[in-house]
Amino acid sequence: MRMTDATMYARVLAGDSAYNGRFFTGVLTTGIYCLPSCKARKPRPENVRFFPSCETARASGLRACKKCHPDDFALGADPVLESIETLVAEVRTAPATFSDARAIVRRSGFGQTRLFELFRQHYHSTPADLLLRARLDVAKQQLSTTGAGLTEIAGNVGFESLSVFHDQFRQHNGLTPAAYRDLARSRSFEVTLPTGYPLGYLRRALSRDIHSVTERLSGDDYLGAVRLSTGPAVLRLKLSSDAVQAEISAGSAFEAHALVIGLLGLDQDAGAFSRLAKKLGVGRLVAERTELRISQTPSVFDGVLWSIIGQQINFPFACLLKRRLVERTGTLLPNGLYAPPTPATVAALEPSELLPLQFSRQKADYVIATARLVASGQLDLQALRTMSATRAERTLLAIRGLGPWSVNYLMMRSLGFADCVPYGDTSVTSSLQALFKLDERPDIDATRRLMSVFSPYRSLATTHLWQLNQPIPV
């Protein structure tokens, strides 16, 4: 569907980078053409003409803007983004070579303010936070694959002392570096929860579908059928207010630990978002749940299935379709639960096989086509986790069947990006209306504006908005 000039002009005023490439803005008074996201002064509407491509803009006698480089974008080149991605890859490979965030700024060649803006935009993060996570990730690799001592590892990855390493590791991973190393010889482990962790919300997340065939929660005992790289396994959790006991029936406890940290959302900065919400005068949004996290899906593929299946249907019906797909393609385990399907099993289906399960023809097509992209290696789901958010978003938006809602949902629920909003989500807009006491439900532009104040924590803001009109769990 072709956008109207008014729609395109509104995107230009908003500087909306999501529309880059979908049209180009020609400014007749200056003789240049731009991307919608261009930071140059906004042209007046009467001086603007819109073009579908750089070629058509040039054919009208316009020149490419030197600020936003529309031709580079159209060619798929994005030199600024690429330089940030290269820098981040360096930080992640050798974090010890950067003493602190200032060292990253110096290496980048950008000014500090500009670099912070670029990190926020492309990684939903700050240089300091990205550096800390890089240190912890490399430390985890060394703990699980080498016999190096803890002091040595702390130094290898750039921590100034063993105690800082110990504290940061424990905070992000729920256990000490020594306990993490012990996962090589054990199938069970304990993850410590931060003070005030809202267990009721975790119980709610783990029992969203009360008829689920992959997981079961009774009281504080959770049983989940999961699929690790070695195959199906049963994850058993015992919840309590200060710690979670975990046990995996088969496979690697390191993998199981990563899965549990994701389910608990333990490495998210819940405190920082709650402080921001209070500072903005909307403490009501986080009341009784300041430590709320986004429970991550057990795998990225699981998130992909859910984000396609959940489109434009109500939640109970989406659960029903998901269950039927899992019963059809998953692995039945002795305890009666099904381990989720592999991409290859779903890829082997024909769309006509999903119609009797009440999938629409289009949903069946999308689910199977996407599974085929993954199974054939054209779409690398694990690689999405380490891409910049911008690259991950572009990669996912290029897939037929994944629109802005699905892509943002997937990025926040399965890839751990901190600053996403599933635009078009009616639960988000009705909560925003209630929170800000608006006369009417905000449209997409108003939603964008209202949500912008929560950057770079818009994923957590979304999660709190989803809970706003629900009863507080016990």
Ligand SMILES: [Zn+2]
């Ligand atoms: Zn421009």
